[in-house]
Amino acid sequence: MPLTTPALHTVTNSFPTVGIVGVGLIGGSLGLALKHQQISSSVLGCGRSQSNMEEAMKLGAISQISTLKEISEQADLIILCVPVAQTKLVLTQIQPYLRKETIIIDVGSTKSDVIAIAKEVLGEQVAQFIPCHPIAGGAQHGASAAKFDLFEQRQLIICPLLENPPQAILMIEQMWQQLGAIVFQMSALMHDHIFAAVSHLPHLLSYALMLQVANSEDAQSKFAHAGAGFRDFTRIAGSSPEMWRDISFANSDAILTQLDEYINILQHFKKLIQDGNSEQLEKLLMIASQSRNNWKG
């Protein structure tokens, strides 16, 4: 069930200064959306690539290029939009200058590991850290792919910490709702389990198929004749290798469990084909097909 906060009204300039660390597709889109909704009047951006930061400036996704220190000292809200493996480095640089009023959120695809790092680096100040995950994105990356309406009608998962003040959670919830997102709350453990199955595993599976075709002797002929099914199946294999490398390790337990289950299903398919067990194979394909056609994605 999505959360509907009791009194959702437009809160203009509720986070006057926002600092976005990592201005890629998600960070850039957040900058555009926060300005568009007048939630923030000043968006400070920080990132590894100078050319990408300049692109973000040009697009109006950020108001100025800043250092992590400046962001930590000035921002009312800090949003971490970096690959999850960089969370520790970034939080370590933010922590010494972090004001008590500032709220930090992240947008990482894994939550348990990010929370563990935040607790380690921020100590008691972890109360200011509210873990978030917008179910938005896509194969394109970089600030140039940013869109002000990226979060509209998309899910946003919050995995609140016991330490988070309810008022702070509410503010973050309302902010995402103003950006058009449908907000859900769940535990980090459940989050990581669910997304291992419906996001992390399919990404690895899609990468694996591309790798298999690309590494085959007649790759060129195969690519020349691949059709719409292949196109859709492999769309997510165009995603950022760094991001998905990090996710693979950040949520490794849940992903390995899902991978094992999946390999078992493939082994079972193999056996049914080898045995000529047409009836049982059709039965399984039927369950899959009906589930897909009943799913209201």
Place this chain on the structure above:
Amino acid sequence: MPLTTPALHTVTNSFPTVGIVGVGLIGGSLGLALKHQQISSSVLGCGRSQSNMEEAMKLGAISQISTLKEISEQADLIILCVPVAQTKLVLTQIQPYLRKETIIIDVGSTKSDVIAIAKEVLGEQVAQFIPCHPIAGGAQHGASAAKFDLFEQRQLIICPLLENPPQAILMIEQMWQQLGAIVFQMSALMHDHIFAAVSHLPHLLSYALMLQVANSEDAQSKFAHAGAGFRDFTRIAGSSPEMWRDISFANSDAILTQLDEYINILQHFKKLIQDGNSEQLEKLLMIASQSRNNWKG
């Protein structure tokens, strides 16, 4: 390289009477397209489901509902649009009445098995059988999904037999080109190998993921939070279970080889994650990602 036949001009009414056996998405679309292009003035339809045949009549995909005997006696061109496992039954019923001038084509996703069946059932008359495979379709099925422009800009593979008269091959090639398709020729062996990798395997992989999620205890939560990546990855799992059961057995050798290779890649991913081999995992994801982004699908 696609074939361009030397003198492609519109051949009106080149197959005055066409018989379509199996009026689903492909058969129905062929009926609409052949009439639309004025290649045929009369389209006889034959199928297992009375309600689907009536739907095809209503949509104008066929001119009348006929028996296999009538189609065999009257049609200038017979198009088999049935799941590949039914090819033998259908050809056996057609063969006794088959005129010498009639051309038969199929639209099956596998070719070696269909050719073997055609040789067995038709004997010397196999010269009249020209194996075809349009790379078109999708998750929807039934006559109601038919579209007159389904083949426009889509690939069409012909796997000619040594027995086929060149003139007959040319006529079929031109017919598909009139429907907007881009025609390629290749051997049945190469066809089955290529499509095992870029079509048959991904279909089984997509079915397997749906099955895994659908059979899990918290399927409902998983489906509720699955996003766009999952949607695209599993689109082909909505395809006809009967059709894909048949393909799995019809092209089992090539599919089992591809499945084994794929499982090996997944086992390798597993090991890299277990070993914390971040560098090597990223390298492989990078190859996959670059291949996907360079692919002009």
